[in-house]
Amino acid sequence: MLKLVVCIKQVPMVSELPWDPKTGNLQRDLAEGMMNPACRSALDAALRIKEAVGGEITAITMGPPMAEEVLREAIALGADRGVLLTDRKMAGADTSVTSHVLARAIEKNCPGFDLVLCGLATSDSETAQVGPQLAEELDIPGVTYVDELEIRDRTVRMQRIADYFLETLEMDLPGLVTVMAGRHAPRYVPLGGLQAAFAEADIVSLDAAAIGIDPERIGAKGSATKILNVFSPTEGKENIVLTGAPKRIVEQLFERFDDRIGSALGRDLKTDKRSS
């Protein structure tokens, strides 16, 4: 049977996020969580494969204990089991460390996996790094920006969005894909499934020791990158009235907006000005 692993991240639900001003980290315990939209699409892609050719889906997440909720939601939607990687020592991990922890946990808990599906990026950090790094950590091929995919024997054929082009690729299994959000309308959670996911499903909860991972290599301690400053930029609107003769108005426009006009024209206006 096809073994599918879906990596899911619980992200904060609100747009105005509670940040810790000292560390720059998000105060996750203050925000309501939800399944990251692209992870939802990755789960949807896995469910489509399961519906078409069968398979077993393991949903896996690293996060605080409250992240269990997205695993139960995944089970309500049709995943078969959930694995929660939670340990205070794992907190503050950057994307490299996150990929390392996920890889070791997948190797330990999902031996013989065929396909790992990740969301393209998360709505709370948008790095799009965990998927590709996880493929490296697992030493398997990986394809990003996948829009649609289909399993044929031991191959996955997929459509990938590359800027303005659609690429069709094939990859041998085992492999990893990162899935873009938005191809299919999101599945709604069936309420009976949700009730059963809370009443019956067992979630495997693993800490660093259970994964058998070097405590020096995880969490903020093991992370090579640190977030130095995070803030929520405020949007502002301004009415600008340009007065004077038409020539003067055009000059003022260029003074204020030459970067934007230049980029729209595909030319560096400052260079033009200097050379003329």
Place this chain on the structure above:
Amino acid sequence: MDLNPCMKHKAVRKAVRMFAEAEIAPIAHDIDRDARFPWEIVEKMKPLHFFGLQAPEDYGGAGMDTISYAIAIEEISRVSGAMGLCLTVHNGVAVYPIVRFGTEEQKNRLLPAMTRGDRIGAFCLTESNAGSDAGGVETTAIRDGKEYVINGTKIFVTNGGVCGVALIFALTDPQNPQRSAGVFIVEKESPGFSVGEKEDLCGMRANPVSSLVLDDCRVPETNLLGRSGNGIKIALETLDTGRIGIAAQALGLAQAAFEDSVRYAKERQQFKKPLSSFQSIQNYLADMATEIDAGRLLLYRACALKDAGRPFGAEAAMAKLYCSALATRVTNTAVQIHGGYGYSKEYGVERYFRDAKVTEIYEGTSEIQRLVISRAVLAQRT
């Protein structure tokens, strides 16, 4: 005592809210304006178990606990009171009494189609001369061989125009109304059953509240729910459960009006400042928030008692009395905060205001709730 919602209840709220905001909210205004029942929404709700919220899984239901049920009704009502009403009546006073009092044969025959949403349920007590006074019912169900012949007219039937199964409260012996009341299962194909005129109501306009006419309507004897003569017991217990649903519905309407008010108060400028900077408006918002919280705690307590298998009738009546009254007050204040726009159909609060009032009237008026509560209070030893 943990007053925080557990992970499951949070997940239920998010799941229902996601569906309600994406699928129902965009048409909620139009279905109210056009007084149209949205069958397309019913189709989308079917696979998500909205029509079998608390029914056991063996009969196709979701098997939810009562707090989850209340949250689901609250969230649907937060975007459409009329659809919240459809669901709470179907689940709370049509499916529930069949689960609770039906024979195994009745459950197997009726519940799968009802929990799938293929047959929407209605509960029919009110008549032109009976409502709060259940004893005033004049509809009769006279035994004729292996059948009952039902005659009478039921009015203000929620889901009346779209129901596939109607539970009819009727007397088998009009000379002995107290002892002969029964609840009869009438299916829309039953000979002699017809839908009467649709009511032209102030609110809940997307729900086809109608009269139902029973003219020599014949049903097999196996369509008597429970035993003959236990109609009053079934009705009272069903209404206890129904009150939880109406309290949840009222709360959802109040929540919607409150959220709209907070948003509007922050956006709308008067005297070059947002409305939210004025103490009068702040006081309104503080009162709204406090009342909604108090109502929610009352409601969830009644739900928790029901789930624990303990008596919950008086607590459900308190929740219904308080939540319906707060819904009327909160939606009224919401219109006030919105000013002229609040009185316009351009904004949602006008609809919530019209929808809220009836929660003080149906499933037992506020006066009847006080009767239920005062009986419980006076029965206690002093």
